[in-house]
Amino acid sequence: MRPAWHADPPVPPAAVGSGLVTAPKTSLVPPAEAVPPVRHPDAPAPGEPIGSHYDQCFGCGSGQPHGLQLAARAGDGVNVTAEFTVRPEHQGAPGLAHGGVLATALDDTLGSLNWLMHVISVTGRLETDFLRPVPVDTVLHLDAEVTAVHGRKIYCTATGRIGGPEGPVAVRADAVFIEVKIEHFVNNGRPEEIQAAMSDPDQVRRARAFEVNP
Numbered sequence: 001m002r003p004a005w006h007a008d009p010p011v012p013p014a015a016v017g018s019g020l021v022t023a024p025k026t027s028l029v030p031p032a033e034a035v036p037p038v039r040h041p042d043a044p045a046p047g048e049p050i051g052s053h054y055d056q057c058f059g060c061g062s063g064q065p066h067g068l069q070l071a072a073r074a075g076d077g078v079n080v081t082a083e084f085t086v087r088p089e090h091q092g093a094p095g096l097a098h099g100g101v102l103a104t105a106l107d108d109t110l111g112s113l114n115w116l117m118h119v120i121s122v123t124g125r126l127e128t129d130f131l132r133p134v135p136v137d138t139v140l141h142l143d144a145e146v147t148a149v150h151g152r153k154i155y156c157t158a159t160g161r162i163g164g165p166e167g168p169v170a171v172r173a174d175a176v177f178i179e180v181k182i183e184h185f186v187n188n189g190r191p192e193e194i195q196a197a198m199s200d201p202d203q204v205r206r207a208r209a210f211e212v213n214p
């Protein structure tokens, strides 16, 4: 007989994404039928700051004092660049950035690609390679691009370089983002933050733009 501590955990109710629990993991390599991404005609111009999608976002929110305060700019394709300065509060080992913080920087930079395609998507899979330690006070120069789209799946990749935009790669990631509707946030987020986000005029404008330009 199995000991009590080995009892099966309670089964949660079926929820969004529950299909993937038993399905095989989605490959990070796009399938042969995937198509190239399309830059939306109303995407920010090359070099234009993309701005935060949410003031309180840990990655890019300017109203989030503990966050990374990432500032992304549009590239000329379906790509973005961003910069992030590692601060003492981002340490893992003494004097070095925490790997999870670096993964967040990659994830959030990839998230800002939404604004180039006028699609709302969230991270489904993110695989990160850590190639070099990143000391406190280092500026991480990030680059992210969409490589392919297949249905709701958006395949993308990002790198973070140190010592300058052409410096050595310290971290990199491959990811699959999944397109969602605005209901993903409304139905799953807490009402107080949803209300606050919806009453921000700039975010309402963006949300509407996504609804009419899916």
Ligand SMILES: CCCCCCCCCCCCCCCC(=O)SCCNC(=O)CCNC(=O)[C@H](O)C(C)(C)COP(=O)(O)OP(=O)(O)OC[C@H]1O[C@@H](n2cnc3c(N)ncnc32)[C@H](O)[C@@H]1OP(=O)(O)O
Residues within 6 Å of the ligand: 016, 017, 018, 019, 020, 025, 026, 053, 054, 059, 107, 108, 111, 112, 114, 120, 121, 122, 123, 124, 125, 151, 152, 153, 176, 178, 180, 182, 184, 185, 186, 194, 197, 198, 203, 207
């Ligand atoms: C009012 C306020 C307005 C605010 C407006 C602004 C919001 C702007 C947000 C930007 C945010 C950026 C910030 C940084 C990026 C994050 O950090 S996002 C936060 C982290 N990610 C999450 O929380 C996602 C959690 N997961 C989920 O909610 C669900 O699992 C998902 C991803 C929505 C998928 O669920 P689903 O819609 O039920 O998907 P499902 O129909 O089963 O699958 C669709 C397809 O996707 C594939 N797929 C599904 N899940 C996965 C997965 N995890 N991995 C790989 N493939 C998957 C399936 O295999 C399927 O493929 P096909 O069969 O079509 O080939």
